[in-house]
Amino acid sequence: MKAGEGRVSSSGCSNMIENDLEMASVHKVSVRPPESMLHCIEGAVKETLFPDDPFRQFKNQPAKRKCFLGVQYLFPILEWAPKYSLKIFKSDLISGITIASLAIPQGISYAKLANLPPILGLYSSFVPPLIYAMLGSSRDLAVGTVAVVSLLIGSLIAKEISPAQNPQLALHLALTATFFAGIFQASMGIFRLGFVIDFLSHATIVGFMAGAATVVSLQQLKGILGLQHFTTETDIVSAMRSVWGQTHKWRWETIVLGISFLSFLLITRYISKKRPRLFWISAAAPLTTVILSSVLVYATHAEKHGVEIVGHLKSGLNPLTVESFMFEGKYLKTLVKTGLIIGIITLTEGIAVGRTFALFKNYNIDGNKEMIAIGMMNIVGSCTSCYITTGAFSRSAVNFNAGCKTAVSNIVMAIAVMITLLFLTPLFHYTPLVVLSSIIISAMLGLIDIPAAYHLWKVDKVDFLVCMGAYVGVVFGNIEIGLIIAVTISLLRLILHVSRPHTAVLGNIPNTTVYRNAEQYPDAARVPGILILRIDAPIYFSNASYLRERIMRWIMDEEERLAKMKEDTLQYVIIDMAPVTTVDTSGIRMLEELKKTVELTGLQLALSNPGSDLMEKLEKAKFTEFLGPNWLFLTVGEGVAVCSSLLQARKLNG
Structure with missing residues (x-):
């Protein structure tokens, strides 16, 4: 079969089916009411600098009470001293x-x-x-x-x-x-x-404290051995x-x-x-x-x-x-x-x-x-x-x-x-x-937490690498080098997570309307003719190109799988956007390019469950018009229901 042959976007009959399909049962994805720029900035500042909302206690309080609470906030001793016994x-x-x-x-x-x-x-x-x-x-x-x-x-x-x-x-x-x-x-x-x-991070602190404890203990050998002169270097x-x-x-x-x-x-x-x-x-x-x-x-x-x-x-x-x-x-x-x-x-x-x-x-x-x-x-x-x-x-x-x-x-x-x-x-x-050296060594040995390092190794190998990077840097270099190595590895890991976010193919949990990662849940069934994907991160300039390429690879892998198993050809691609908290202009452009590329292969792209911030930006960029309002779904289940109905209608119409 040639690209696009017999698929949704290349058939006039398919367009008639889509126009005539009853979609009243599908919930419309809404956009939150517009907010002023000042209100948005205030919200961002509050969440960044005041996540604990320290000013809540001052609301609806008289001026004298506010003054007392302010002094009490600055001097916590005033909170518990009156109750002291x-x-x-x-x-x-x-x-x-x-x-x-x-x-x-x-x-x-x-x-x-x-x-x-x-x-x-x-x-x-x-x-x-x-x-x-x-x-x-x-x-x-x-x-x-x-x-x-x-x-x-x-x-x-x-x-x-x-x-x-x-x-x-x-x-x-x-x-x-x-x-x-x-x-x-x-x-x-x-x-x-x-x-x-x-x-x-916790891994950095574990490695750094263990390395510093080792270095401090080594420095105390001067006192233990009774040496008059000792190196000023800490390695x-x-x-x-x-x-x-x-x-x-x-x-x-x-x-x-x-x-x-x-x-x-x-x-x-x-x-x-x-x-x-x-x-x-x-x-x-x-x-x-x-x-x-x-x-x-x-x-x-x-x-x-x-x-x-x-x-x-x-x-x-x-x-x-x-x-x-x-x-x-x-x-x-x-x-x-x-x-x-x-x-x-x-x-x-x-x-x-x-x-x-x-x-x-x-x-x-x-x-x-x-x-x-x-x-x-x-x-x-x-x-x-x-x-x-x-x-x-x-x-x-x-x-x-x-x-x-x-x-x-x-x-x-x-x-x-x-x-x-x-x-x-x-x-x-x-x-x-x-004796002072003995006191220091005794205290330092308690900072070398081998069980914590072993726990890092079992749970997260990258965290263990961060821990060992901090330790080796401190012990064989100095404290500054250890910190730099640990923070660098942590930042590289953060950049890697941002630039190479996780994506997954979703399947239907039997007898439910729940869709989950097909690798995590082997019983989750693929929906015939529909590929459901999930992006597990915000879409930024740093990962937009990767996500486009990764989604296209998912599509090619699915087509090869269907061809090998001689099942119905792929017709729809639904992307679950629930984990995508936000998107920048590079990400929006990527979605536009993805839609065009998908349509060139004869497939239809659909999005499900976009969040409020994401939906607001898609509306402002007019991407929702570009995609088509009928291809924005509140849930993956509703998207699958519509696409499955279209597939059934096409079969009935020959």
């Missing part, structure tokens, strides 16, 4: 003291990791938690310094200067970078740009070269001390993991190791035998550091870049941790409000001798398990740190650095 405080008191016992040794450890004075770790566990308690919306988030970001800020600054040779300049750069990070974070929250951090090759190139400088005293206390920390963590009710054992373990090791060093005078100690920690609360900011000079570009990177990482970790524990207690946290809270605590913190802070997973987990009820647990922790700063800092003088 002594019973709730008892829970928060226990939680706050528990996380303080963890925050104090970790703060000192992580400050050393960032190449900063240890006292800054305590400063950073005092002011930021107080700010977050007033502005944050999470009940469980425990605020403080984190190892990954401490390493990140330390390594980025070390590329510009030597912290060992110029510690004061390194301190000023770290505080200025923290200020820029806070400005960036708060601005994202104010301008409702929370969707930006969604580009760091595994440089770290291993630095370790094995100095075997003659390893000190057995620090190795024994480090391995002993690391084993103790790992054993306590294992016990708490097996028996969650004993969470306090692992929570108290870091402070216990600090106390025991300090007593041991003091009693044995180990500092005189090569065991390095923390040394003097000055007493007193956070001094103001506004005058330390460096907004001019050759370091400005590096500081802005560092602030941007650490700002994104801390936002991602803080919000992810907050949402995780909020899910356990069945409440919601506002991502944009969290950005403002985290940003403000870093802005204020940078002005009061604090470097970058966020919600730490380990401390938040302890806070959650300790039974915290509100953010008062952060206030209790801050008060405990304040007491330490005022009266107890001399007690840390003899704390060995090797």
